Amino acid sequence: MNEILEKLQETFGDRVSISQSLDQTVAHVAAGEIVSVVTFLKSQGFRMLIDLSAVDWLTREPRFDVVYVLYHLEHRQWLRLLVQVGGEEPQVPSIAHVFAAANWAERECYDMFGIRFRGHPDLQRILMPDDWQGHPLRKDYPLTGTDPLPPLVRE
Amino acid sequence: MADTELGKVDPETGLKPMVINLGPQHPSTHGVLRVRLALDGEQIRACEPVIGYLHTGIEKNYEDLTFNQGILLTDRMDYLSPITSNLGYVLAVEKLLGVEVPRRCQYIRVLFAELSRIASHLVWLGTSAMDMGAMSPFFYCLQQRELILDLIEAAAGTRMNPSYFRVGGLLNDLPPGFMERLQKFLDGFPAWLREYHRLLDRNPIWLDRLKGTGVITLDQALDYGWTGPALRASGTDRDLRKWNPYSSYEDFDFEVATAQDGDVYARYTVRLREMEESLKIIRQAIENLPEGEWHVDNWKIYPPNKADIGRNMEALIYHFKHFTEGMQVPVGETYAAVEGPKGEIGYYIVSDGSGKPYRVRVRGPSFYNVQALPLLVQDRMLADVVAAIGSIDIVLGEVDR
Numbered sequence: 024m025n026e027i028l029e030k031l032q033e034t035f036g037d038r039v040s041i042s043q044s045l046d047q048t049v050a051h052v053a054a055g056e057i058v059s060v061v062t063f064l065k066s067q068g069f070r071m072l073i074d075l076s077a078v079d080w081l082t083r084e085p086r087f088d089v090v091y092v093l094y095h096l097e098h099r100q101w102l103r104l105l106v107q108v109g110g111e112e113p114q115v116p117s118i119a120h121v122f123a124a125a126n127w128a129e130r131e132c133y134d135m136f137g138i139r140f141r142g143h144p145d146l147q148r149i150l151m152p153d154d155w156q157g158h159p160l161r162k163d164y165p166l167t168g169t170d171p172l173p174p175l176v177r178e
Numbered sequence: 179m180a181d182t183e184l185g186k187v188d189p190e191t192g193l194k195p196m197v198i199n200l201g202p203q204h205p206s207t208h209g210v211l212r213v214r215l216a217l218d219g220e221q222i223r224a225c226e227p228v229i230g231y232l233h234t235g236i237e238k239n240y241e242d243l244t245f246n247q248g249i250l251l252t253d254r255m256d257y258l259s260p261i262t263s264n265l266g267y268v269l270a271v272e273k274l275l276g277v278e279v280p281r282r283c284q285y286i287r288v289l290f291a292e293l294s295r296i297a298s299h300l301v302w303l304g305t306s307a308m309d310m311g312a313m314s315p316f317f318y319c320l321q322q323r324e325l326i327l328d329l330i331e332a333a334a335g336t337r338m339n340p341s342y343f344r345v346g347g348l349l350n351d352l353p354p355g356f357m358e359r360l361q362k363f364l365d366g367f368p369a370w371l372r373e374y375h376r377l378l379d380r381n382p383i384w385l386d387r388l389k390g391t392g393v394i395t396l397d398q399a400l401d402y403g404w405t406g407p408a409l410r411a412s413g414t415d416r417d418l419r420k421w422n423p424y425s426s427y428e429d430f431d432f433e434v435a436t437a438q439d440g441d442v443y444a445r446y447t448v449r450l451r452e453m454e455e456s457l458k459i460i461r462q463a464i465e466n467l468p469e470g471e472w473h474v475d476n477w478k479i480y481p482p483n484k485a486d487i488g489r490n491m492e493a494l495i496y497h498f499k500h501f502t503e504g505m506q507v508p509v510g511e512t513y514a515a516v517e518g519p520k521g522e523i524g525y526y527i528v529s530d531g532s533g534k535p536y537r538v539r540v541r542g543p544s545f546y547n548v549q550a551l552p553l554l555v556q557d558r559m560l561a562d563v564v565a566a567i568g569s570i571d572i573v574l575g576e577v578d579r
Binding site: 044045046070071072073074076078079090092096099100101103122123124126127128135148149151152159160162164166 | 414
């Protein structure tokens with residue numbers, strides 16, 4: 024495991040920084056590098072994308088952390104990748120062509136946080152209705168709605 | 179959820195494929211899954227699962243709940259096996275707190291996790307057999323599941339949403355007489371397991387419908403993030419209970435059921451074997467159940483009991499703190515995962531040091547497993563879709579959250 028991390032550090036230099044969080048390894052990755060980092064890690068045996076989601080830090084700039092959880096089949100360990108994104112229209116390159124699992128996960132992330140995944144084959148809402156306004160998991164999105172309920176039957 | 183163009187126009191005839199909806203209200207989609215299918219006769223040319231009909235904003239709701247209140251929501255995701263969802267959540271919070279629960283508590287947790295694994299597999303077996311037209315397994319399975327729910331009720335007070343595991347312990351110790359009831363179930367169940375085999379293993383319709391249907395290779399399954407019995411039917415033994423043991427699973431002697439074919443029948447054999455292994459684990463848990471405490475002895479983490487509150491001022495204050503602002507969890511983030519009946523249930527929790535979690539992300543196995551449905555049914559017959567959905571064993575509460 025450590026060898027892979029060293030290799031990762033060597034290959035990407037200061038665009039990747041590795042740290043420990045409790046008992047798990049976390050790698051902070053520059054937004055532009057995520058596709059090459061994930062492709063590299065996949066070739067090193069991280070065969071599974073376990074999860075992809077985001078955290079909204081609201082007052083921080085860049086505002087969002089996109090969180091990738093990978094799993095190594097031989098070392099039997101998880102690795103977390105964090106990518107910081109921000110700006111008016113937060114954007115990350117899509118990794119749906121590297122891991123098929125990322126397709127829906129990125130759609131959910133877009134739906135819930137409004138983070139756009141560049142190069143995603145079909146980036147549209149997945150859990151909320153298509154005409155929904157706003158992105159529910161953002162911290163500035165209210166917990167209870169003030170608008171009247173949508174009509175039961177749509178025209 | 180937009181209705182995109184599905185399937186291609188045949189260039190020779192200029193005919194469009196027929197697009198039909200399977201679900202969201204359809205008994206064989208096991209919940210409110212909607213599947214859009216482009217058909218050429220009875221053959222499937224394109225398939226698109228559409229989800230979101232059971233979205234209840236669970237991850238959003240966590241923003242306004244204390245860590246202990248959050249346990250309630252875990253019950254409502256995988257409602258066929260709420261106990262394992264409880265387990266993943268409390269393990270994640272305990273990891274952030276840096277506490278380890280007493281061994282008796284760990285063993286009781288294992289015992290209940292395996293009971294609910296059997297309960298979940300029984301519902302899956304009953305409903306998938308019913309999808310294939312076999313009515314009797316459904317009754318025999320649900321009847322046995324009822325006994326497990328009775329056991330859960332005896333310990334937790336409720337059948338379906340037990341919230342039995344708490345941060346730092348359990349709701350209660352095992353009630354008096356529990357072991358006798360559990361033993362009665364364990365004595366009776368193996369005969370029923372044989373009966374399920376007898377009903378289905380040599381049933382020609384069952385075999386014809388299942389063998390060679392919904393095939394997924396190991397590479398594809400890994401690529402789609404498949405976990406649990408569905409993945410193990412494609413030829414790997416990735417089981418977190420063995421690979422990344424938690425809650426003292428390393429003490430137990432059991433085998434991981436696998437199969438090679440990756441078809442619906444392989445997934446059937448894996449799940450049935452898993453029930454046998456779960457029985458083995460439960461028997462060991464009973465035999466080696468340690469005596470002693472069943473929760474951590476720390477009022478900051480596990481609330482004081484009622485008798486203490488009446489006698490002790492300090493206990494009263496801690497109780498008050500617990501149920502107003504919630505327990506204080508140190509700043510940090512962690513990912514904890516357990517092996518549920520459907521696969522890896524993971525919780526990514528970020529704490530900002532207050533009484534409420536800053537972010538709770540739930541990695542539901544069904545969400546990732548159902549995504550590969552189009553792969554399983556491409557160019558197959560319409561009726562195979564039903565078999566394929568059943569074999570993935572999805573729970574929509576967990577897909578949509």
